[in-house]
Amino acid sequence: MAITKLYIDQRVQDFPETLSIQSRLNLPATVVTNCQDVFDYVLSSKDPILKAKQTLLLTCNNGAFIKNCPGTRCYTCCDYKILHIGTFCHLDCTYCILQSYFHPPVLQYFVNHQHLLAQMKNLFAQQQITRIGTGEFTDSMIWELWTDLSSLLVPAFADQQYATLELKTKTTAIEGLKSLRHNHKTIAAWSLNTHRVITREEHSSASLTARLNAAAKCASWGYPLAFHFDPMVIYEGCEKEYKQVVQQLFSTVDPGRIVWISLGTLRFMPALKKIIQKRFPESNIIYGEFITGLDGKMRYFKPSRIELYRSMVSRIRELAPHVCIYLCMEDNDVWKESLGFIPDDYGGLPRMLDERAIQHCQLDPKGLIGK
Amino acid sequence: MNDIENIQLSAVKLEDNTYRITTKAKVDDLAASIQQIGLIHPPLIKQTASAGYVIVSGFRRIAACMYLGWKEIPTRVLDADIDDARCVSYAIADNALQRPLNLIEISRSIALLSTVITDDDALAETASKLGLPADPGLNRKIKKICDLATPIQDGILANTISLAMALELAKFDANIGVAFAKIFAQLKIGLNKQRELIVLLDEIAHRENTTIENLLNEKDIRQILDDDNLDRAQQRQRIREYLTQRRFPTISRTQHEFKKQIKNLELDHRMALVPPKDFEGSSYTLRLSFSGVSELEELQGKLDRIIQSKGLAKFLSK
Numbered sequence: 001m002a003i004t005k006l007y008i009d010q011r012v013q014d015f016p017e018t019l020s021i022q023s024r025l026n027l028p029a030t031v032v033t034n035c036q037d038v039f040d041y042v043l044s045s046k047d048p049i050l051k052a053k054q055t056l057l058l059t060c061n062n063g064a065f066i067k068n069c070p071g072t073r074c075y076t077c078c079d080y081k082i083l084h085i086g087t088f089c090h091l092d093c094t095y096c097i098l099q100s101y102f103h104p105p106v107l108q109y110f111v112n113h114q115h116l117l118a119q120m121k122n123l124f125a126q127q128q129i130t131r132i133g134t135g136e137f138t139d140s141m142i143w144e145l146w147t148d149l150s151s152l153l154v155p156a157f158a159d160q161q162y163a164t165l166e167l168k169t170k171t172t173a174i175e176g177l178k179s180l181r182h183n184h185k186t187i188a189a190w191s192l193n194t195h196r197v198i199t200r201e202e203h204s205s206a207s208l209t210a211r212l213n214a215a216a217k218c219a220s221w222g223y224p225l226a227f228h229f230d231p232m233v234i235y236e237g238c239e240k241e242y243k244q245v246v247q248q249l250f251s252t253v254d255p256g257r258i259v260w261i262s263l264g265t266l267r268f269m270p271a272l273k274k275i276i277q278k279r280f281p282e283s284n285i286i287y288g289e290f291i292t293g294l295d296g297k298m299r300y301f302k303p304s305r306i307e308l309y310r311s312m313v314s315r316i317r318e319l320a321p322h323v324c325i326y327l328c329m330e331d332n333d334v335w336k337e338s339l340g341f342i343p344d345d346y347g348g349l350p351r352m353l354d355e356r357a358i359q360h361c362q363l364d365p366k367g368l369i370g371k
Numbered sequence: 372m373n374d375i376e377n378i379q380l381s382a383v384k385l386e387d388n389t390y391r392i393t394t395k396a397k398v399d400d401l402a403a404s405i406q407q408i409g410l411i412h413p414p415l416i417k418q419t420a421s422a423g424y425v426i427v428s429g430f431r432r433i434a435a436c437m438y439l440g441w442k443e444i445p446t447r448v449l450d451a452d453i454d455d456a457r458c459v460s461y462a463i464a465d466n467a468l469q470r471p472l473n474l475i476e477i478s479r480s481i482a483l484l485s486t487v488i489t490d491d492d493a494l495a496e497t498a499s500k501l502g503l504p505a506d507p508g509l510n511r512k513i514k515k516i517c518d519l520a521t522p523i524q525d526g527i528l529a530n531t532i533s534l535a536m537a538l539e540l541a542k543f544d545a546n547i548g549v550a551f552a553k554i555f556a557q558l559k560i561g562l563n564k565q566r567e568l569i570v571l572l573d574e575i576a577h578r579e580n581t582t583i584e585n586l587l588n589e590k591d592i593r594q595i596l597d598d599d600n601l602d603r604a605q606q607r608q609r610i611r612e613y614l615t616q617r618r619f620p621t622i623s624r625t626q627h628e629f630k631k632q633i634k635n636l637e638l639d640h641r642m643a644l645v646p647p648k649d650f651e652g653s654s655y656t657l658r659l660s661f662s663g664v665s666e667l668e669e670l671q672g673k674l675d676r677i678i679q680s681k682g683l684a685k686f687l688s689k
């Protein structure tokens with residue numbers, strides 16, 4: 001989806017990043033002293049969410065650039081960190097939780113990179129193994145079209161030994177990564193789904209084949225890879241189709257390059273249901289057999305989740321026995337039933353993933369001390 | 372207002388309902404009263420540009436006089452060139468200021484008013500002077516009601532359909548709205564259960580790539596609704612169970628299996644085995660009620676039976 005309106009927060013109008021983005025976007029900009037003007041503009045639209053996807057605000061992040069991932073106690077969390085470089089996304093997945101997460105949602109990009117770099121420096125100085133990603137409040141790579149974000153972040157991570165950066169995307173905007181010095185500290189990651197889910201639910205995203213080809217290219221440039229089957233959608237015939245995705249994955253990408261694969265089924269806050277019904281009346285994604293999870297989110301009935309995970313795990317293990325598989329936001333029961341072990345058997349999920357990161361991203365194992 | 376004039380009933384265009392507010396069609400009670408004490412308030416009619424008259428207010432009075440076989444009737448006649456806004460005000464005031472209007476009548480009044488006042492706020496102001504709601508938002512909603520199909524309007528009059536539900540039904544195709552109205556009238560269910568029924572059918576239709584109309588015509592559903600051997604409460608329960616099972620087949624199957632296990636365990640009435648809500652958590656709860664150690668000992672044996680049950684163990688390990 002193209003950006004049609006550019007707003008610039010007056011405080012950042014002379015920042016070099018701002019000037020660069022403005023010239024690459026080639027759009028007239030409206031300078032605002034109060035960002036509420038942008039929210040009002042978006043809210044005045046009949047479909048504020050769609051409008052928000054076409055409206056970019058360049059501003060600064062006055063708070064933390066590094067946040068903890070908002071996990072819950074009821075399900076096993078991976079202790080991930082979020083690098084908060086911007087919010088929202090111009091792709092248009094029906095199930096995107098960001099539609100109901102921000103009030104109102106606005107495509108914001110934070111250009112006060114001096115603060116970002118300072119906070120990253122503090123993080124690196126802690127010398128603790130950290131897995132951090134930009135793909136929680138946005139898609140990591142959509143910004144590549146108009147910004148130099150990856151050339152800022154990737155070399156910065158390359159110069160240290162304790163943290164790995166995960167760039168998670170549904171796009172193929174990877175060309176900017178090609179010539180960067182990454183030192184294996186950046187993981188190029190893709191969300192994967194079946195052809196049916198991609199075409200019906202992940203509007204404006206790249207096809208499965210394109211995503212996997214992009215992943216193979218990143219691998220050829222030496223980047224470690226990760227894949228997230230999340231959100232998996234349960235529908236008739238889904239198991240077979242997800243297994244085909246697994247097959248296609250391993251026929252395109254060398255399993256030895258993969259740091260981890262996560263599996264997670266669709267879950268959403270109840271408020272999202274109405275938004276999806278209104279914005280995507282043709283989508284049937286919300287009519288699965290959902291129950292209210294212990295965290296208040298809608299999620300598939302547990303036995304159905306286990307069944308799908310089991311079949312995925314067995315197929316992945318057949319084709320890539322040594323790849324690390326983990327479940328996103330599931331309890332020990334589901335882990336045990338699906339994978340045959342619980343994270344505590346290996347020191348907990350964060351530990352499991354830290355060790356994978358150490359191995360694939362060549363992090364310093366001393367970073368585990370005190371964690 | 373003009374003087375009273377006797378006019379021929381045959382000159383009145385009875386089929387013209389432009390100004391009709393009342394929903395009451397029966398006239399025998401009114402006819403009896405007119406026969407006994409005469410027509411106290413003459414109807415208000417308006418001369419038409421062509422010939423004859425249209426009724427502005429007094430639809431029932433005129434119908435009652437026809438019923439009594441009158442050929443002539445005393446009326447107040449408005450000139451053909453009278454401002455339409457005034458006719459509308461007369462029609463509404465004559466009803467609204469004399470008796471409480473039902474929802475359909477209020478809707479007709481507001482719809483009528485909106486033919487002469489387009490601005491929502493101005494309409495609300497005039498409405499409030501005529502004893503109608505003064506809230507523009509509410510009026511916008513109410514206005515739609517009188518365009519709904521007759522069975523839905525009947526449901527509103529019979530109090531089986533609320534304003535909120537009527538507005539929801541308005542979003543469906545007319546035939547689906549009517550089908551729901553008939554089911555609500557038949558099953559006599561309240562707003563929450565009505566909503567539940569609609570949501571279940573709507574979601575099943577989405578899941579199964581069919582339409583609500585097709586579902587409502589399906590044999591299984593018709594069989595429940597048309598079964599004269601079932602009373603209303605049984606029909607309500609059956610239809611709800613059927614739709615829930617169809618909407619949530621895996622969950623329903625698991626619940627059913629669990630109930631079967633409980634039945635096989637032949638639990639003592641002082642024991643209850645409760646699964647986690649929606650089988651999501653991992654803890655099952657076993658409740659024992661007892662009043663002394665001897666009773667507890669008695670239950671111990673039964674508890675052992677539960678522990679040794681292979682069926683339960685298998686169910687729990689799934």
Ligand code: SF4
Binds near residue numbers: 089096098138170
């Ligand atoms: S790619 Fe991610 S952030 Fe973007 S719309 Fe889809 S789910 Fe939302």
